[in-house]
Structures are given as structure tokens and as C-alpha cells.
Amino acid sequence: MSVRRFVGANSRDVMRQVREVLGDDALIVANRRTEGGVEILAMADDAVDQFDPSPATTAPVEPPRQEAAPATAFALPKQPDPLEAMSERLLREMQDMRELLSRRQPTSDAQRGTQTTYEQLQQLLARVGFSAELSSEILEALPDALMSLEGNSDAAMTWLREQLMARLKVLQHEASFFDQTGIVALVGPTGVGKTTTTAKLAARFVMRHGTRPVALVTTDSFRIGAHEQLRIYARLLDTPMYALDIEQPIDELVGRLQGKQWVIIDTVGMSQRDQRVIEQIAHLQGGQSTVRLVLLLNAASQPETLEEVVLRYRQAARAAGAELDDCIITKQDEAGRLAPVLDIVMRHGMRVLFGSYGQQVPEDMAVATPQALIDQALSASASSSERSAPAPVSLPRWSRDVLGQGRRLSSVLTRLRQRIADFYRLEAAWDIAALPSIVQDQRLDELLTGADATHDAMGMVWSPRRNERGCDWSMPDVALNDQGAWLALTRLQHRQPAGWQPRLARCSADIAVHLLPALPEPDAVAWLTDQHLTWVSAVPASQRVHCQGERHTLRSLFQDSTLSHSVSVRFRGQGVRLSTAYVEAQDTSGNEVLAWVGDVLDPETSKRVVRRYWLTPARLGSDVLTLLVTQLQSDGLAALTKRAWQQLKEADGGNVSSELRLLMASGAAAVAGHLDTAEDETAQALRSDLLRLLGTQRKRRDTALLDALVHVLMARDAIRQLGSVSREGVI
Template identity: 70%
Template sequence: MSVRRFVGANSRDVMRQVREALGEDALIVANRRTEGGVEILAMADEAVDHFEPSPSALPPSTSVSQVAFPPRDSDPLQVMSERLLREMQEMRELLSQRQSAAELPATEGYIAPQARLRQQLLSIGFSEELSDEVLAELPAALAQPEADSTLVMAWLRDQLMARLPVLKEENGFFDQAGIVALVGPTGVGKTTTTAKLAARFVMRHGTRPVALVTTDSFRIGAHEQLRIYARLLDTPMYALDTEQPIDELVGRLQGKQWVIIDTVGMSQRDQRVIEQIAQLQGGKASVRLVLLLNAASQPETLEEVVLRYRQAARAAGAELDDCIITKQDEAGRLAPVLDIVMRHGMRVLFGSYGQQVPEDMAVADPAALIDQALTAHPNQGKESHSFPAAGNSMGAQSVTLPRWSRDVLGQGRRLSSVLTRLRDRVVGFSALESVWDIASLPGVLQDKRLDALLVSVPCAGKGLGMAWFPRRNERGCDWTMPDVGIDADGGWLALTSLQHRQPAGWHTRLLHQGEAMGAAVHLLPVFPDPTTLAWLEDQHLTWITLVTAAQRVYCQGERYTQRQLFTDSPLSHHTDLRFRGQTMQLWSTYIKVEDAAGTPLLAWVGDVRDPENGKRIARRYWLTPARLGADVLSLLVIQLQSEGLSSLTKRAWQQLKEADNGEVSTEVRLLMASGIAATVGHLDAASDEASVALRSDLLRLLGTARKRRDTAMLDALVHAFMARDAIRQLSSVSREGLV
């Protein structure tokens, strides 16, 4: 199939011709305006590889015997399009050649340098995520088969070292007065490490400024072990009971400048971890937390330790960015612990590799640590697995960010700009961010924190009204769609209202939630009962309600169904709208009617039509107060646009559920999903210049083109939130003393 020419009166008409002839995936090669309208050259995507350009389109350097210049009567647009197609063919051939080279290992025993490096990193214990991230930056010169392996390994070593934050020198740690608490699971070496750190401090500053503290009242002999070290170092030792406030201890320290706390070891799955860290952070004194990681532990265990202890720290309003790697001498390979440290953006202060105090501990040296990891025998330990990417705050078994979402991490300025403008534009977006922050806390705290948030911002500010949804589960889901607020300009609010937190009955529901928000407009999914209708009319509130085609009303004394009422009625008025992610038109008309009680109403019928071919996509019926006249038309459009929020919420819900693995409260997840959907619906329906620019920047974060604008924006916003969390964690590492 060759390039085909299409001519139409306008762009919409000619694009319709292209779609009908070549399908949705047609390739637009060139376009221009002509006296008769618009001209487009297009072809089917699958025909590109079989395209044979005319001699006039070939470059002059092809050969002496070929035509070097186009004939005088040739069409410049045709020549340009053929050249573009030829370039596309060459690009596809190049990609095909690269793919063939990558497949050589299975056919000829050849392994490309990049694939070989990846194999090596995985075999010694680095994760797929980190390996792919590092090797994505491999220079083209080093990816060639003839590249010097020494240079390749030197480059790899430098890349890994650059990703390993460490303490620059001991003075950066020991010269800062304050309280340091070592935390971590049982048996990780906290007591021995406490003694080693205390000894290092004493060697620099003497015994007078230092004190040792233990909170371990569970393990037999724990106090005595630390007491022996304290006697050897000639330093005082104190015991802190599990329920004793940290401020009481500070009062007993008598001006000690440097205090180190040996905490009780707890499994990362023990809920008391939260209580322990909350106790350490509960006073006026600032306590610096340092997490101990056992280099000999399984990668899965280390991953869970980091996630759980960091969750507990965030729940207490603290940071946990520093770590000490212990038992290096017992580890068969060092790569797994370094991989986890790199992906979570933690800083390694020291490495511990024996029982001697204080000799068997040193400031973390990136070169030595990476060399030890790279020289591990490939058969040592189990094969590495894929673990969550850095900063994913959804729980221990979270799904990693997709590659394009990890790329968002490099777009910090754009991401920050997008989020800032969303806060300014979408009412309640800051509250949605607070809900997202709750999801990063331990599960036992999420519902309590959500209750407090909803009390402080029940509706994220006052709005124009509410779009109410039916009180039934969404199809295929075990939750009901939350109600969504409307701002003064008709846009959606980002913090939605959970239906199961509202009282039963439409009258009570509207009275309770509507008055709490100050809503003057109500978009109802069903015709209200007489009590509710009377209340709406008595309060002179603005309302519209969807009804079925079988809804009965009275017109000039006769009883009709809505369908019968509009059998012969032409639809004379139309307005544009966004419907289910597409630009459509609403054609409508209305008739004066009454209900059974004699309340004056307007009965409406509306067809949603495709503006290109006039095809009817959907038909809806409404009833509205007669006193409001035709001014309610804009509200009909808003309610139609609300129909897309349910499907967007389902999409976001599924993505979040896959990411959090059930560790996020159902209420929190539903508010996150519906809030993201409402934000996207807000942007999708807006047409001002600021919204167009904001949509463009949000979609650029996605990095790939999509057919549907609304779902593309939703995917981009979900993963922008994930990237925001990753950036926060990576940037929270203290900067003093970093290499």
C-alpha cells in the first residue's frame, strides 16, 4: 500500500476520511493547507516497511545512475513525505539490527557487553531495578563488543559508587552533640555497635561528655552486657523503661553532650516498633535514629526491615535516613544490602565486621564496599530478585514503579511545578496529598489519622455544590463511588466524600453533608422522594435529577413517560462537552411538566452526539425545577461529565491496589483513587489556557502518547505521586558529610 492523498474542507473532515480508509493507527506523513481546504498524505502503519519511494525522493548520493533531483512537475509535499518515510524505514532497520544483536546469545553464543554486565550484577545480588537503572546510562563506546573490559568495569564501579551515599569522615558524626538511638531487629548487633561507637567517641573527647542508655528490659542479661562495656569505657549507663518519657531521661543525664541509646531488638513485623520509635521521639529532645542492617540477612528481610522501620519513623514525625551495615564478615555477598541502601536513598555511616571493640568498625568507604560486592563469587547466596524501587511507601511487598515513572524522578522541576499549580487550581488538592501521606504510615495508624484529617477538612473548603452518586457498589467492585464536590466554576473538588460515612436516607444525607459543605447545588442520580423534594423547594436550592425513560410526569393534565413525552420533539439546542474522555456535543430540549403533587418542573431530554458524524452516543433524561428555567443546562453538562469519574476511579483503584498489596486502608485508597479521578476530570473538562498548559506538562511526565487524554492524565498523576514520594525520601537524606 502506497501513500494516499486525502483532501477535505477542514482538518476534522480530512482526518475522518483518513480514519475510515486506513484505521486509527494510520501514519500522517505530511499535511498542508490548500485553496480548497486541507490536504493530508497518509498511509497504514504496517505499510511503512514495504514502502518503495520514487526515484525523485532518493537522496542525491545514492548512485550516479539514479535520479539526483526531482522532476520539475513533481509535488514537493509528495517528495518530502517519501523522504520522511525512507528515514523511518532506516530507523526501524537500525532498531531491528540492535534487537538481533541482543538475541545473539540464544543463537550464536554471543553475549552483548550490556547483557553480560546485567548478568553479572544479578548473579552477585544486585536487583533488576538497580541493574537496569545503572546500565541504561552505559556509554555507546563501552557497549561495543570490542570495548576494553577494564574500562567497562571501571565505569560500572564509578556508577555504583556514585549511588552510595556515605559519611565523609568520622568527625562529621562524633563532633555533633546530641542523642543517637540505634534501632533494628533482634540480633543485628546493636549492643556491640553501641560499644564501638562509644569507644570511638571516648578516644576523641574523653569519658566525661558521653553516656550509654539501654531500653532492652526483655532480653536476659541485656543490661549487664552494656554495663560491662560502660565499665570498661568508664562511662555512666542508664536504663530507660519502655513507658518512660525520653524527657525524664534527659533530666538525669546531667549535661552529657553525647548520648547513645541501645534499643530493644524487635522484629520488623512487631507493632511495638511503632510504639518504640514514638517513645524516642515523644519528648522535646531531638533523637537521631540510625538503622542497623545485617549484611548476612536475606534480601527480602532487609527490604522489609527498611520499609517497616521507616514507616514507624514517619508515623512519629521523624526521619530515618542513616544506617550502619553490620556483620560484613558473616555475609556471603554484600551486593543485596548495598542495593537496598542505594534504592532507598539511605546513607551508610559505618561498616562493622567483627566483635572486637572498637577495632572491627570503620567509616563506610564506597570504593571498598563496591569492590567487595563486585568480587563476590556468582554462586554465593541465592539468585537476586526484584524489589520495590526507592521511595515507594506502599508497604513491604509493593510493586515497583514502571520505567517511565522512574524517569519522572529526573524531572523534579516539572513535577514540582505541576503539583504547585494543581494545589492552586483544584480545591482540596492539598488535602488529597495529605491522604496520600497517610498511606505511607503503618496500617494500624491510617484510619486514626484519616479520621483526624476529615474532621479538620471535612470537605476541603466550601464549594458550589455536590454531584451525588447512587448508593450501590460500582459494577465489579466492593465499594460505592464517593460523592464529589463542585467548586464555584463548576470544576471538581479533589477531596471526595465517602458514602458509608454519611447517614442513610436522601433527606438526611443531603441535610448532613450538603449543609456541612454549604452546598447550594445538588446533582442527583435519582428522582428524590416527596420529603426530600419538598425540602429542596422550601430551601430554594438549585437541583437537577437524572430520571429513567419510564419516569412518569403530567403535561397539560395528561400522564406521560419521559420517552413518550419526547417522541416527536426535535432537539434544537447544542453545546460542547467532554464525555468519557472524548469531545462531544449535547443536543437537548425541554417541556414544562408537573409531578404527581403538582410541583412545576421542566422535563429534559439530551443526546450526546459525535460532532464529526452526528452519531448518537448516549441519551439521558432529567427533571429540574421550573423556577430555574433553561439556566440549568450547564448543570446537565456537569452531571454528564461526572459519569466518567467512576471509570477513572476504578482505574486508579486498581493501580493503587496492585502497588500497596492490601497494606493501605480501604477508605484511604478509595479517597486517593477518587481524588485523583476528580482532579483529572477537573483538568479534562477545563478549556482555559492555564488548564491546557497544565494538561500538557502533566502528560509530558508520562513520556508516551496515549489516545485517551483522561486515562493518560490519570496514569501520569498516579505515578507522579509515587515519584513525589521517591524524591522526598531521596532528598531527606542529611547532606552533611556526604561524599
């Protein structure tokens, strides 16, 4: 076939290949973009000349023998016409090519069923109003398992909803807004609904706290009837209303509001292009009192307008040394599509407090929930002729790329906090590392004291009581949550008492499971038994037990045993099989135990990687197998901690104390190990996003996750540092 397929990273690369193979006069039949770059179908211009019109050579016919009968006369085959043969050949090629293109590029409704999941979800997002920028960012994480499904399948739509909801920040608890005393100022363009929203919020405050501590304030002296409208609401709510002149300092207002704990300011509506926006916000932030700013966004506005509103008002807030991260979406009932405003909120990392959808006070306002907002956005319909406009180019390309990376970092951190109960404590350790070294030890003591008092642990993986090979530190102990997953804040060994029994007794009463690196002294085992605690102890092959009246080492006891029970586990970053067996026995003190053996096997070759032995209380039976798996998987945490320790040591330049660095490194290792071993869909999505931030492919998943997590925490620290420097006016 003379039609050739060429693939390259870009158009220039593909055309170079075409010219080299087919010459400068090659005929380009079709081209399209693929995930790997650009694909072109081309054929040589002289394909007709390459056709050989000469008849095919036939094998010579042996002449008949003389005594044989004369051969029956037959007609020679008709020689095909060269042009006719060429035409048939080209026709076949064009038919093949048409079939190829029809498979790759469906264009009609009948062919739409052949679209990939990626394409169908991309079209859905564009149709309801999400930008191409956010859509591409989301769909880059589409799991391979969903690629072969229909784009409108339940699994694909569930995944899409979860991705969108994860990116939408909302007010987690209504009480956290209405119970926080202070001044709230609603800002935004003219006609966005500030006065009505002020009344709705005031009504909610009054319902929770009564009328006496609540006051309304207006700065709108420009709009006719603005004072009177708010005064009517104030009279209905039985709360006082005050007018603040645009020139009056905010502190003067505070002096007039003695006894008022919740104050809501209805500000002057100004176009985002009005230079007085900066003056207005600077005026609100100019006093001693802290004013919470909330931006109102009209869901019925055009995407370009909303984008500009967010940019200009946030720039004005930063110029005044304030933060503008919260918003309220208004006029949802007037908006044909909700996706454009949610798209802008997600891309700028803002938090949605409430949604407003009517004029009734206070009924037509509700706390924002991701599920309700995303479902409303995805259910919007658009006419077939409507085209989704691209996101306005209001920022340089490099700025949008940085913002996109920042959004991905924020999304990953948010989901890590949601998944790992004490992840915020690991972040607190990283915050301490950014402080001057003279105060690090004091802050670390405060962090660890608070963690001891209010921890989330249900179990403990105890590490060997020795220094790691080649290191001057010992691996910290790692706490487990109620699901048996590692927590982020580890326990430093040198801060614990000597001896197993004092060490175990010091643990909180909530620590019900102890995974021990070696069999402790008989008094510690007796204490664990008396306390009715669950324990598992790793032991060497030379450990002796009594079985059926005879004394054996575990090596000899299991020498001829068949290991039947098998489970899949993660071990040192690789997927393996763990085959186990156990027998009833007594330890050297006469306690009834189960003696276990486990072989870690390569799943492809069935070759043994390592063999391990354990002792467990006989009363627990075989249900402790999951704990054996947890302890086995914990074996890789020390190596991950070493890796993180070295990365941090190279990065901090010796300005971080050794025990703080160890706490940071082991915590990052525990989180990376947690994500490596978890197999639920949420963990898989988080893993995928975390590895994508790393930008490179690694063979071992656990080390790749660790490197990505360290990258995320370092980036978070750098952003925080940059933010504090900016506020100080240094840059």
C-alpha cells in the first residue's frame, strides 16, 4: 500500500520524515493530533509511475512427450490493462484509508459511540461551560481503567464528579463562619446582590445569636435608595444600621459599635475596572480592626467578566495587605450555566461560602456543598450551536502555568489532609523548620507534647532499638490509625523511656495494637497479656518454641511445611505474594502462642525474596494475618526515611535540628508508604496526581511517591515564605 503513516512530536518533525521518505512532492492525505504529538497519512506523488504494467512472469510449461496425446487447446489469459489495474489498486487504497480515518476520527452522531472516554468527558465539560484549561488539567489524570469505557458510563461520570468536587473549596462548617466574631465586608461590582446578601447573612446571625450583638453598616452613599433598602431589612431584623462615609476611617465605626460582636458591611458597588476599588479595600483595611473580605460573584455574568472581577478585586486586596479568598455565588437562579463561575473559582483557588438563588430573606441562600454545585453545573444544557469560549487570556502564559501547578499542589495537599488524620502535624513540623534555629527546639517540644495529648493512633509499629545502618539515628516508631494505616507524625525513640514495659505502659490507653520488632522480656509479654492488648512480634529463625512436647527452632519447625495461604501485598515498593503457615506452640515462658512463617514471593517467577517468622498470642487465632502484613510492609519505611533525610539535609544547609529533620523525613516516609500500600479508588487518584507533579517516571512507586511528597512540602514551604516576604514589602 502506497499510503504511509508518519508520527512525530510536532508538525515540523513529521514533515521532515515525509520529505525524507516520499520526497518534497508527497501528497498529504490526512493529519491529526495525538497524545504523542502529530500523525500524518501521506503518499508519494509518483505512485502511478511506480506501478509495473508488465505481465507477471509465468513458470515455463514442460513440452509434452512425443508418444503423449496432443494437449487440449486452451486460451491464453487476457493481460490486464495497466491503467485499469492501477485504478483498482488506488481504489482499494482509498477504501482502506477511508476505513482507517473513520475508525480514528468519528464525526457524525452515528459514529459518536466510538469516541474515547477522554473525548466524551472533554466534550461534556466544554458543553456545560468549563474552560479548556481546567478540563485538560482534570482529564490528564483519567485512569487507564476508564479509558475503554463509554464516556457517559456511571464509573466515568462518578470519577469526573469526584475530581471536580475535590477541586472546589467550600465552607466546611456553617458554624465556623457565623460563630466567628468580627467585621465582614461584602465587596463586588454593581448589581451583584450585595445588599440582599447582607440581609440574608444578618438574618442568619440573628437566628444564631439574637439581635443585640448584630449590626448592619452601609458605605453606599452613591446609589439612590441604597440606605433605605438596607434600613428596611434592619428594621425587620430589629438590628441597628449605620452609615459609614467613604472618607470615614474604619476605627471610627468601631467606636460607634460598642457591644456589637457581628458586623456586616454592605460596600459600594464598583466596576472591577474602577481605580477606586483599590481605595475602597484599602480604606476597609486601614484601621486596627481586622475586616474579613468576601467577594460576591454573579453566576449569570459572562466568564470573561467574572475572570476580570476576581483578578482585579484580589489584586486590590493584595495591594492593601489583605487576603480575598472567600466568595459567595449570587443569582444562581438567573444563570443558564453554573460551570463558568465554578471554573473560575477553582482555577483561582477561592473558597465558596454560600450560594444565593433568589430574593427571599433568608430562605434563598444555602451553605455551598460541592456535590450540589457540581451536579447543577454538569446538568446544564447548551444548544448544539453554542461553543464554549476559551478562558480569557488575562494573564501571561507562564503565569497561568504556575497557577495551574499551584492549584494541583493545593488539591493534593487538601486531599492529604482529608485522608491522613494527623497530616497537619507533619505540616506543622515543616513550618517549624522554616523558623530560626534558636526557637526550633522549643516549638518542636510544644508540637510533640500536644501530639502526645491528642493523637489519633490506635496502634504502634515499634522499630528496632538500634541505629540504622550507616546512620547516627534510629528509625522512629510509626503510629497506626483504626484502619491499620500509618499516620504522619512518628515517635522519636530517644524521647522514650528505656525498657519495653515502661515504653509500652507510657502509651495511651487507646493504643490497643503493638507490632514489635523482637520478642520483649517475659514481664513485658505478661503485661501485654494482663492488659488484654493485641501484639505481634517478629522473631529470628533461631527463636525456640515448644511444640508437641519437643523443643524446636522456628527454622526446623517449618523446614518441611507447605505454605498454603497466600495474599497480595506491597513490599519495598513492589507487588509481591505473601504465603504463610502457622502452628500452635508455647514460648520459652510457657505462654500459648501461634508460631508463623511467611515467604515473600516474586509473583512472576514464584522465587522466594525473603522469609520471615512471627509469634502471636494463641487467643487471637489467624485473624492477626492482616497485622503480619502491616508489619512486613513497614519494613520499607526505614529506607524511605533515609532517602528523605538525605534530601532534606542537602536542602536545609544544616539550619534544621537533627531530630526535627528526622521527624520530617520519617513522617514523609510514612505518608508515602501509606499511599503506596492503599488500593482504594481515592488513594489511586491521589497517587496519580502526586506522581504527575513529579513529572518523571520511576521504576519503584514508593520512592517516586516519597520524592513527589517531599517536592510538594518543599513547594508549599517556598510559597508560604514568598507570601510572608511579599506582605512585608521586601519584594
